[in-house]
Structure formats: structure tokens, C-alpha cells
Amino acid sequence: MKDREIELIHKAQKGDSFAFEQLISSYDRQVLSLAYSIVGNSDDAQDIYQEALISAYKALPKFRMQSDFFTWLYRIAVNKAINFKRKKLQYQVESITKPDSDSYGSDHDLRISSSETPEEVTIQKEMKDIIEEAVLLLSTQERMAFVLCHQQGYKLHEAAELMDCTLGTVKSYLFRSREKLKVHLKPYMEN
Structure with a gap:
């Protein structure tokens, strides 16, 4: 850890909320992106992000700097997201006779250049939606490994540490996720 980060941790552990804000500011996007990659819904991801930060702030006095x-x-964010998915799945099972009309996912920002035709923009959005849908079909662990290594650029050993598993396990998750995605996306890649 950097000296500045250690200093901010010590201040935040003593109740300095401004130090905590500075401490987490560089990780905001990554934590939010992780939450979204697990739950697939931006509103839910935002809720998980907030819960993770609250939990981290409350647990910070117990942080011993061993990691x-x-x-x-x-890890806090991953646990919050997994618990959320577990609760949501339980709710869906309980209310199977009364299906929920909420749709998974929401509109995402697409960077549209002025040279793209409306058809190209539509195709891009459709492909993005298809890929996101395919990623959401992966198991939670496969999805985390895929997102960490292929979308967020982490090295295998970093993903293993973040996921609290072995390097071989991450490789296995990645292999299975790629195979499942190939099968799901094959009809779209033939054109």
C-alpha cells in the first residue's frame, strides 16, 4: 500500500469521513462496475455500491492492513452483490406464480460518433445488449472471473486474490465462461 493510502486509512479509522471519501474515490468506478457485472442492473448496482461503502466504513476500524x-x-462489494442476487433469486422463486414485470438491465450510454448511421448505432446497441445478456447467463463466479480479466483488465493472479480462490480456479472459470459465451454468441457471429 502507498503511504498516502495508509495515512488515509488511519484517519478514516479514527472517524474522519473526508479521509474515507478520499480513500474510496479512486475505486468508485471499479466497485460500481463489479456490482453491475454481477447483478446486471444499474439501479441495483448503485444500491449494492452504497451498501458496500457503508459496510466498509463501519468495518474500517477492524481493517488490519493484512491485505x-x-x-x-x-470483497465487501462482491459479498454484497452475491447476497443481493441470492435474495432476488429467492424472491423470484417465491413469487413464481406472480412474475415480476421489471426488466433486467437498463439503457446504457452508447458513444455515438457523427459518422455512424442510425442502423449502425442500433446494431451496436443490440450487440451490446446480446453480449451483456450472455454474460449474465454465466454463473456468478464465471461472470466475476470474466469481467475482472476481460473487461477490467486484471491479471489472473489479481483476479484470484480478489475472488479469494486459486489461480487454477480462475483459469477454470475463464475457460468455462468463454465456452458458454461462444455457444451463446455463435448464431450472431456467423454473419
Whole structure:
């Protein structure tokens, strides 16, 4: 850990909320992106993000610096997201006779260049939606490994540390996720 980060941790552990804000500011996007990759809904991801930060703030006095702060924060966010998915699945099972009309996912920002035709923009959005849908079909662990390594650029050993598993396990999750995605996306890649 960097000296500045250690200093901010010590201040935040003593109740300095401004130090905590500074501490987490560099990890905001990554934690939010992780939450979204697990739950697939931006509103739910925002809720999980907030819950993770609240939990981290409350648990910070117990943080002993035996691991990297980001790894610790990431684990909190992963646990919150997994618990959320578990509760949501339980709710869906309980209300199977009364299906929920909420749709998964929401509109995402697409960067549209002025040279793209409306058809190209539509195709891009459709492909993005299809890929996101395919990623959501993966198991939670496969999805985390895929997102960490292929979308967020983490190395295998970093993903293993963040996921609290072995390097071989991450490789296995990645292999299975790629195979499942190939099968799901094959009809779209033939054109």
C-alpha cells in the first residue's frame, strides 16, 4: 500500500469521513462496475455500491492492513452483490406464480460518433445488449472471473486474490465462461 493510502486509512479509522471519501474515490468506478457485472442492473448496482461503502466504513476500524485496501473493499462489494442476487433469486422463486414485470438491465450510454448511421448505432446497441445478456447467463463466479480479466483488465493472479480462490480456479472459470459465451454468441457471429 502507498503511504498516502495508509495515512488515509488511519484517519478514516479514527472517524474522519473526508479521509474515507478520499480513500474510496479512486475505486468508485471499479466497485460500481463489479456490482453491475454481477447483478446486471444499474439501479441495483448503485444500491449494492452504497451498501458496500457503508459496510466498509463501519468495518474500517477492524481493517488490519493484512491485505490491500482495494482487495478488502472489493470483497465487501462482491459479498454484497452475491447476497443481493441470492435474495432476488429467492424472491423470484417465491413469487413464481406472480412474475415480476421489471426488466433486467437498463439503457446504457452508447458513444455515438457523427459518422455512424442510425442502423449502425442500433446494431451496436443490440450487440451490446446480446453480449451483456450472455454474460449474465454465466454463473456468478464465471461472470466475476470474466469481467475482472476481460473487461477490467486484471491479471489472473489479481483476479484470484480478489475472488479469494486459486489461480487454477480462475483459469477454470475463464475457460468455462468463454465456452458458454461462444455457444451463446455463435448464431450472431456467423454473419
